[in-house]
Amino acid sequence: MTTLAVVATPRSSLPAGLADAALATVLCEAARVDTSDLVFVACAPASAPPTGVRMLAVGPGESAWDAAFAASDGTVLAVAANAPEITSALLGAALERLRQPGVAVIGHSLDSNGIWALGLAGRESALVAGIPLEDLSGSDLEQLLRTAGLRIERISALHTVTTVEQASAAVERTPGTPFAATALALSLPGRERPSIPVERPAIADLFAPFERYRMGPLKADAFTSRLHTERTAALLGLALGVAFTVCFLTGVYSHVSEFGPGWAQRFVPASPAWLYRVTQGVHIVSGMIAIPLLLAKLWTVYPRFWGWPPIRSSLHAIERISLVALVGGAVFQLATGLMNIFYWYAFPFNFVPAHWAGAWVAIGGLIVHIGAKWEVARRALPRPVEAATPPRPPFGLSRRGFIAVTAAAGGTILATTIGSTSGTFSWAAILAPRRAGDGPQGVPTNHLANSQIRAAALAKDYELEVVGAVETPLKLSLADLRGMPLADEQLAISCVEGWSTSARWRGIPVRDLLDRAGAAHDAHVRVESLQESGGYRSSILRPDFVRNAKTLLALELNGETLHIDHGYPVRLIAPNRPGVHQTKWVARLVVL
Amino acid sequence: MQLDEPGYNRKVFLPSLLLGWIAIAFGVQQLMTSRVDGLEWSVWFVGAIIAHDMILAPAVFAIGIGLRRIVPGRLLAPVQGGLLASGMLLLFALPGLSGRGDRHGDSSRLPNDYPHSVALVLIVVWSVTAVFLVRCWRRAPVSSAASR
Numbered sequence: 001m002t003t004l005a006v007v008a009t010p011r012s013s014l015p016a017g018l019a020d021a022a023l024a025t026v027l028c029e030a031a032r033v034d035t036s037d038l039v040f041v042a043c044a045p046a047s048a049p050p051t052g053v054r055m056l057a058v059g060p061g062e063s064a065w066d067a068a069f070a071a072s073d074g075t076v077l078a079v080a081a082n083a084p085e086i087t088s089a090l091l092g093a094a095l096e097r098l099r100q101p102g103v104a105v106i107g108h109s110l111d112s113n114g115i116w117a118l119g120l121a122g123r124e125s126a127l128v129a130g131i132p133l134e135d136l137s138g139s140d141l142e143q144l145l146r147t148a149g150l151r152i153e154r155i156s157a158l159h160t161v162t163t164v165e166q167a168s169a170a171v172e173r174t175p176g177t178p179f180a181a182t183a184l185a186l187s188l189p190g191r192e193r194p195s196i197p198v199e200r201p202a203i204a205d206l207f208a209p210f211e212r213y214r215m216g217p218l219k220a221d222a223f224t225s226r227l228h229t230e231r232t233a234a235l236l237g238l239a240l241g242v243a244f245t246v247c248f249l250t251g252v253y254s255h256v257s258e259f260g261p262g263w264a265q266r267f268v269p270a271s272p273a274w275l276y277r278v279t280q281g282v283h284i285v286s287g288m289i290a291i292p293l294l295l296a297k298l299w300t301v302y303p304r305f306w307g308w309p310p311i312r313s314s315l316h317a318i319e320r321i322s323l324v325a326l327v328g329g330a331v332f333q334l335a336t337g338l339m340n341i342f343y344w345y346a347f348p349f350n351f352v353p354a355h356w357a358g359a360w361v362a363i364g365g366l367i368v369h370i371g372a373k374w375e376v377a378r379r380a381l382p383r384p385v386e387a388a389t390p391p392r393p394p395f396g397l398s399r400r401g402f403i404a405v406t407a408a409a410g411g412t413i414l415a416t417t418i419g420s421t422s423g424t425f426s427w428a429a430i431l432a433p434r435r436a437g438d439g440p441q442g443v444p445t446n447h448l449a450n451s452q453i454r455a456a457a458l459a460k461d462y463e464l465e466v467v468g469a470v471e472t473p474l475k476l477s478l479a480d481l482r483g484m485p486l487a488d489e490q491l492a493i494s495c496v497e498g499w500s501t502s503a504r505w506r507g508i509p510v511r512d513l514l515d516r517a518g519a520a521h522d523a524h525v526r527v528e529s530l531q532e533s534g535g536y537r538s539s540i541l542r543p544d545f546v547r548n549a550k551t552l553l554a555l556e557l558n559g560e561t562l563h564i565d566h567g568y569p570v571r572l573i574a575p576n577r578p579g580v581h582q583t584k585w586v587a588r589l590v591v592l
Numbered sequence: 593m594q595l596d597e598p599g600y601n602r603k604v605f606l607p608s609l610l611l612g613w614i615a616i617a618f619g620v621q622q623l624m625t626s627r628v629d630g631l632e633w634s635v636w637f638v639g640a641i642i643a644h645d646m647i648l649a650p651a652v653f654a655i656g657i658g659l660r661r662i663v664p665g666r667l668l669a670p671v672q673g674g675l676l677a678s679g680m681l682l683l684f685a686l687p688g689l690s691g692r693g694d695r696h697g698d699s700s701r702l703p704n705d706y707p708h709s710v711a712l713v714l715i716v717v718w719s720v721t722a723v724f725l726v727r728c729w730r731r732a733p734v735s736s737a738a739s740r
Contacts, residue, residue: 305645318609328641332637342702353628354636361619364619367611367612367615371606371608372600374608375601395665412677416713431688432704433702435700439700
């Protein structure tokens with residue numbers, strides 16, 4: 001015995017006439033199908049069903065879908081009353097598939113996360129007894145049925161109509177039906193302006209002829225883990241989204257600090273002195289922690305890579321193209337970023353511009369992805385859908401376990417690398433590319449003195465020049481410099497690679513030197529090195545850095561004369577500044 | 593599992609498409625005007641996707657399928673967890689492990705013995721895993737675990 005149940009749930013915000021018209025369309029198509037029993041299941045039906053249709057009223061609070069399956073001991077195909085695209089041919093094909101043993105037939109809705117059809121044979125109906133099918137997403141329902149050992153047969157996804165907008169859009173797809181006639185008669189608002197191109201399932205149908213060639217990962221039941229769910233993906237996605245956003249913003253800040261155009265540099269303050277140390281430390285840490293998060297997230301959603309049909313609608317096609325930017329950008333940024341801080345230059349390009357471009361591509365991909373997944377995340381994040389998700393198989397990692405292991409991997413990375421920026425934990429930095437405090441005079445180095453620099457820096461006749469837009473150009477020997485009033489400052493060397501070490505510096509405040517030379521208070525200063533070649537042989541100090549009391553030309557580091565690899569005889573040390581701009585082996589200050 | 597129905601909220605998705613693609617276009621523009629060879633960059637960009645989607649992920653799924661065949665059901669969770677953590681940490685440690693880092697004669701670069709560090713981390717990971725393995729082993733076998 002085969003029952004065809006048309007299920008009406010009271011969730012529609014349609015005008016009553018339109019809901020009835022949709023129902024009439026569906027019942028009309030259902031009546032053409034050869035079944036032994038046609039039932040109309042509804043919560044408080046507004047109108048009586050046509051003759052020949054059995055009526056099954058469901059009380060408030062009861063599940064109409066559940067009631068549909070309880071209506072018969074045999075095969076039941078339940079379909080939504082608000083899917084006016086249903087045709088007798090579709091229903092016939094669905095019933096045909098239901099004849100196979102151990103099969104569940106599912107038709108997904110294109111407008112909601114739910115379904116328009118569910119078919120179960122024989123006693124398998126009992127599987128869904130008591131489960132609020134209305135609240136279950138199509139994928140969760142599949143998961144549940146698959147866990148119960150059923151094979152899922154998908155039939156065409158259709159639009160379901162619960163809002164006036166959806167109804168407007170559905171009119172064109174249902175020509176000649178009672179639904180379309182009623183909708184046209186009602187002249188629905190927005191009928192003339194489907195301003196957004198209507199998604200046509202026709203695109204998905206293009207893949208129908210290839211259905212029988214589906215194999216391997218393309219098969220519906222290729223991926224069996226119960227962890228490939230919306231909620232796992234949403235939780236990991238939220239964490240990853242936060243990590244990427246923080247990483248992106250701190251990265252942009254670093255880029256502006258280091259290379260930014262003048263207008264943007266104005267937003268980089270001289271105070272607080274520790275700002276760059278924190279932002280760049282956070283940049284590297286958030287990037288490193290994102291690695292296990294990204295791996296877990298990509299694993300969770302990997303089945304979608306093989307999803308069938310590959311394209312379901314025009315918007316879906318655009319979403320998938322945008323995913324290239326996100327997935328490629330994310331893996332590219334994290335992989336090359338990690339390699340770069342470990343000085344593994346296997347890539348043929350210059351890292352900085354490549355990383356800068358990659359960051360924008362990745363964040364663009366992320367923005368699109370958030371927009372695409374907005375509804376999914378809103379549905380999956382706030383409340384666990386466990387109440388209705390499949391019972392836990394008694395083996396294998398649970399979702400909680402999976403996320404806990406991912407978090408533990410991230411925590412291990414944090415614990416074994418945070419010591420590259422924190423002296424307190426430098427002992428634990430066993431996986432880090434640097435240790436805070438490890439280097440000459442307790443400070444790491446990144447560019448050592450070569451023979452040219454050594455010769456110039458150790459020359460007996462070394463003199464520091466202050467030239468440019470000054471009243472009295474200065475030439476000061478090392479003895480002159482040591483004779484000037486010296487200041488002590490605690491400042492960090494903070495590398496763009498994320499490591500940093502705080503140290504005590506003793507030297508001449510740059511502003512004292514400039515006052516002595518008679519430079520304007522709003523002057524920029526170029527600090528030039530004895531170093532003859534290399535990208536960082538000079539740096540610019542903007543006026544607020546020049547005038548900041550903490551900006552020194554340092555002679556001593558941690559109580560000792562500056563080590564040659566730290567810039568002997570004189571180096572620049574200024575607050576809130578990338579390490580590469582703390583010019584070493586200073587030869588002259590050019591006032592601009 | 594197949595795709596869920598998209599269920600796009602167009603009021604959110606369409607603006608995000610515009611904004612996102614502006615950012616992507618800006619990134620591409622920045623790339624094209626930099627000294628980076630766009631082709632070399634693209635090779636690495638696409639290579640990153642292929643490396644993950646066609647090599648790493650299939651390998652992980654193959655290992656997962658293998659595990660289900662050889663590991664008793666009640667021990668599966670801790671074994672999966674131990675392997676997952678090990679794999680993630682190994683991938684993270686790969687640049688250090690590779691020994692390809694350019695120290696440039698600077699002893700403060702790459703100051704660690706990375707194989708040694710990784711061994712230490714893995715010992716910790718598998719010690720924790722061992723605790724869970726023992727706990728799961730002691731738990732009474734679940735009847736249906738054997739049926740698969």
